[in-house]
Amino acid sequence: MKTIALLILISLTSIVNAQTVYRTQNLNVGFGKVSNCSTNKYMDFCINGPLVASNQKPVGGYIDNGIQKQDWVEPSIAGGNFAVGNGIFGLGFDGNLYMVSYSEAYRLPAMKWAFQNGPMLVQNGRNVRGTSASKYVRSGVGYRSDKTLIVIETDQPVTFREFAEMFVQEGCLNAIYLDGDDLYVGHADNSGSYGMVAEATKLQFFNN
Numbered sequence: 001m002k003t004i005a006l007l008i009l010i011s012l013t014s015i016v017n018a019q020t021v022y023r024t025q026n027l028n029v030g031f032g033k034v035s036n037c038s039t040n041k042y043m044d045f046c047i048n049g050p051l052v053a054s055n056q057k058p059v060g061g062y063i064d065n066g067i068q069k070q071d072w073v074e075p076s077i078a079g080g081n082f083a084v085g086n087g088i089f090g091l092g093f094d095g096n097l098y099m100v101s102y103s104e105a106y107r108l109p110a111m112k113w114a115f116q117n118g119p120m121l122v123q124n125g126r127n128v129r130g131t132s133a134s135k136y137v138r139s140g141v142g143y144r145s146d147k148t149l150i151v152i153e154t155d156q157p158v159t160f161r162e163f164a165e166m167f168v169q170e171g172c173l174n175a176i177y178l179d180g181d182d183l184y185v186g187h188a189d190n191s192g193s194y195g196m197v198a199e200a201t202k203l204q205f206f207n208n
Contacts, residue, residue, distance in 0.1 A: 019152055019153065019154045019155055019156075019166060020152070020153050020155065020185075021150065021151070021152050021166075021170065022045060022149075022150070022151040022152075022205070023148055023149070023150055023151075023170075024044065024148070024149050024151075024205060025146070025147060025148050025149070026044075026149075026205070026206065026207060026208075027091050027095075027097070027147065027149065028042075028205075028206040028207075028208060029091065029113050029149070029203065029204065029205055029206070030064050030065060030113060030203075030204050030206065031058070031062060031064045031069070031113075031115070031201050031202070031203060031204065032046070032201070032202060032204045033198065033199055033200065033201060033202070034046075034184075034186075034194045034195045034197060034198050034199070034200045034201075034202055035198040035199065037186045037194050037202055037204065038186060038194050040204070040206075042206045042207055042208045043186075043204050043205070043206055043207070044187070044205050044206060044207045045151075045185060045186060045187045045204075045205055046185070046186045046194070046202035046203060046204040046205065047139055047151060047153065047178065047179075047184075047185050047186075047202060047203055047205075048139055048178060048179035048184055048185070048195070048202065048203075049115075049117065049139055049140075049141070049177075049178025049179040049202075049203045050062070050115045050116065050117035050178055050179070050203065051078075051081075051082055051117055051178075051179055052179075052200055052201055056197055056199045056200040056201060057070070057201050058070060058115060058116075058117075058201055059073065059078045059082055059117075060072065060073045060078065060082065060086075060088075060115060060116030060117055060118075061073055061088075061115070061116045062113075062114065062115040062116065063090065063111045063112070063113055063114040063115075064113055065112065065113065066093070066110070066111070066112055066113075072088065072102065072105050072116055073116060074102075075102055075118060081118055081119060081177065081180075082117065082118045083118060084118050084119040085101075085118050085119030085120045085128065085129075086101065086102045086116065086117070086118035086119070086120075087099055087100060087101050087102065087116070087117065087118060087119075087120040087176050088100055088101075088102060088105055088108065088114055088115070088116045089114065089115060089116075089117070089141065089174070089176045090108070090111045090112070090113050090114025090115065091111065091112045091113050091114070092108065092109045092110065092111050092112065093109065093110045093111070093112050094109055094110075096147075097143045097147060097149075097174075098111075098114075099120065099123070099143075099174035099175075099176060101120070102116065115203070117176055117177060117178065118176075118177065119160065119176075119177055120174070120175070120176050120177075121140055121142070121160065121163060121164035121167055121175040121176060121177055122142055122164055122167045122168055122172050122173070122174055122175040123174055124173060124174070125168065125172070125173055126168075127161060127164040127165055127168050128164065129159075129160040129161040129163075129164045130160070130161065131161060132159055132160055132161070133159060134159060134160070135157035135158055135159055136157050136158070136180040136181050137153070137154050137155070137156065137157055137158075137180060137181060138153070138154050138158060138160075138163045138177065138178075138179070138180045139151070139152065139153040139154075139177075139178040139179050139180070139185075140152055140163060140167065140175055140176060140177045140178050141175065141176060141178060141203070142167040142170070142172035142173070142174055142175025142176070143172060143173060143174060143175075144170070144171050144172055144173060145171075145173055149205070150167060150170045150172055150175070151205070152166050152167065152170070153185060154166075160177070163177075178203065184200075184202075186202070
């Protein structure tokens with residue numbers, strides 16, 4: 001079983017935040033209902049994200065195990081944060097991780113898993129978020145050049161720029177926002193909270 005390191009209280013240049021960082025080189029990621037998370041023996045943890053609609057399914061398009069479960073969505077239709085710097089994040093069958101803008105979806109190869117969300121936080125190692133003062137508890141995912149996946153959830157409200165900087169400090173090439181405000185996270189040992197809605201879709205990280 002892959003080891004997932006836990007890091008709390010990272011000091012950044014301009015702000016000190018309590019945060020939890022999960023790191024894994026196991027790229028077996030998928031989407032599943034909250035009701036299935038706590039009983040899946042192969043799951044290390046699951047987390048809110050990408051953003052979900054009132055039907056508890058992702059707002060944007062997504063691919064699960066090579067199957068396009070929902071088509072890519074024009075960002076302006078969904079609006080809000082979804083439409084700001086909208087991107088697609090995922091793993092190709094070629095073994096490489098990708099993050100591209102919605103307008104560049106045509107560049108993606110056949111994908112094993114992928115989801116659409118916004119905004120993108122880090123691109124080519126650079127913090128691309130602006131100076132918005134809006135602060136929320138947030139979650140996101142990124143990756144390093146060695147294909148390590150980095151998942152961060154904050155325990156304090158932060159701006160998008162502050163949140164993006166956490167991924168830069170972790171050495172991420174690219175990173176994208178998952179969700180904010182009320183975050184629900186579940187772990188393989190059944191600790192944490194799996195969420196309030198049993199049918200809500202979570203992004204799941206597996207140990208096999």
